[in-house]
Amino acid sequence: MRVLFASLASVGHTYPLIPLAIAAREAGHEVRFAAGEHVHPPLLRNGLRPFRPADSYYEIYAEDLEPELARLQPDLVVHEWGLPGAAVAAERAGIPGLWHGFGRMIPEGIGLQRPTPAGGAPDRPHLDICPPSLQDKDFLATAERVELRPVPYSEPSPHVERTTRPLIYLTLGTAFGTPEILTTAIEGLAPLGARIVVATGRVRPEELGAVPDNVTVRAWISQAELLPHADAVVHHGGSGTTLGALAAGVPQLVLPQGADQFANAEALVAAGAALSLRPGELGAEAIAEHTRSLLPHHGNTDHRDAALVIAGEIARMPSPAEVARALPEWGRAS
Numbered sequence: 647m648r649v650l651f652a653s654l655a656s657v658g659h660t661y662p663l664i665p666l667a668i669a670a671r672e673a674g675h676e677v678r679f680a681a682g683e684h685v686h687p688p689l690l691r692n693g694l695r696p697f698r699p700a701d702s703y704y705e706i707y708a709e710d711l712e713p714e715l716a717r718l719q720p721d722l723v724v725h726e727w728g729l730p731g732a733a734v735a736a737e738r739a740g741i742p743g744l745w746h747g748f749g750r751m752i753p754e755g756i757g758l759q760r761p762t763p764a765g766g767a768p769d770r771p772h773l774d775i776c777p778p779s780l781q782d783k784d785f786l787a788t789a790e791r792v793e794l795r796p797v798p799y800s801e802p803s804p805h806v807e808r809t810t811r812p813l814i815y816l817t818l819g820t821a822f823g824t825p826e827i828l829t830t831a832i833e834g835l836a837p838l839g840a841r842i843v844v845a846t847g848r849v850r851p852e853e854l855g856a857v858p859d860n861v862t863v864r865a866w867i868s869q870a871e872l873l874p875h876a877d878a879v880v881h882h883g884g885s886g887t888t889l890g891a892l893a894a895g896v897p898q899l900v901l902p903q904g905a906d907q908f909a910n911a912e913a914l915v916a917a918g919a920a921l922s923l924r925p926g927e928l929g930a931e932a933i934a935e936h937t938r939s940l941l942p943h944h945g946n947t948d949h950r951d952a953a954l955v956i957a958g959e960i961a962r963m964p965s966p967a968e969v970a971r972a973l974p975e976w977g978r979a980s
Contacts, residue, residue, distance in 0.1 A: 647977050648676045650720035651694070651746075652711065652732040655682025655704045657820050658886055659728045660689070662748040662775060665797040666724070667694050669970035678718060680706060680732070688801055711735040722977035724773070727752060727761045737768045742978050744792070745772040749885025751782040751789075753909045762789065771976065773969065775889065777959045780913045795963035798870040798890040806862060809841050812877040812941055817845040817867070819884045822903035825853040827928065831880055831901070832861055834933035840877065840941070843867060878940040880933065883907030883914075883922075892919065895957035897940040897949035901928060918952035 651667045653660040660681055671677040671693055679689050679696040682703045689696035700710035708731040715723070715735055723743040725732035736743040745761045752758050762785070763769045772789050774781065775796040785791075816831055818824070828849060835842050836858040845867035846854065857863055869887065873879065873894040881887045883902040888910050891898050898920040900911040914920035921936045940949050 648720045651724045652680040653726045654728045655684040660685040661799045664799045665966040669966035673970040707731040708735040715739045733768045751785040796889040800868045800870045812840040814840045815876045816880045818882045820847040823847045823849045834930035883910040892956045895954040
């Protein structure tokens, strides 16, 4: 079967699709991937045959993809939540499609069209990588969902040396980080007696100036490799970091900045797996106090225990390999 994947050209939107795309290729399906060139390198390295429709850079509109659908004649289009144009193009061409989520259902008012009929999107099944206990309750009750285990994917990075100290991972993602917030967080975290590993994202490491000896600063960190060794994660609340930390059973301090991050933070706090500080509450002392309460060696295991419960829930969700074998059920070749 020929399967076409499509996503916005950003790490947060492309990487969640890569595990299923790899599994589909390994299951014997012919896989292509439509996305802007910014995300082509990891797709190429995984044999996913990426291409850029028309003049697409970040977004892909229906008219960009329609000629490619006519040329490639896929049997199924898997399009992520941030790309309604791909869903529209597939529907016009009479090609079955599946929405692919990247976390909790998109809240209203964050600049993305909700991929639901109420939002004007084609009514198609959703590959949902969010554990049900954290997913939006209205979405759970009304959508046709196919559970898919979130498998963290990230590009390799230089090895981070392990120590006997607790490990705290700090990141504000690739879209919302600022030197001021990262510097404030480092100031609060450095005295906690832990090893601090910082992924600066769009902030250049040199913008943070000199850092204490127990702080390692990198532009890019492989979260998939680091998170299983972390004792706490301090981050912005992006879906990829949120789900990756949960899959590893790691408690989180969420510093939401925008988009879906505030909704993610609320869901994590309600589940007991995280604490949160809103922008007006940010300060080195508050970050230190909240993170200290997450670290098991300070005597508090409640948040880690809650995170481990969700990790177990994630582990029981169908794997990408299992879902890949079932893809013909939704394609026109079935």
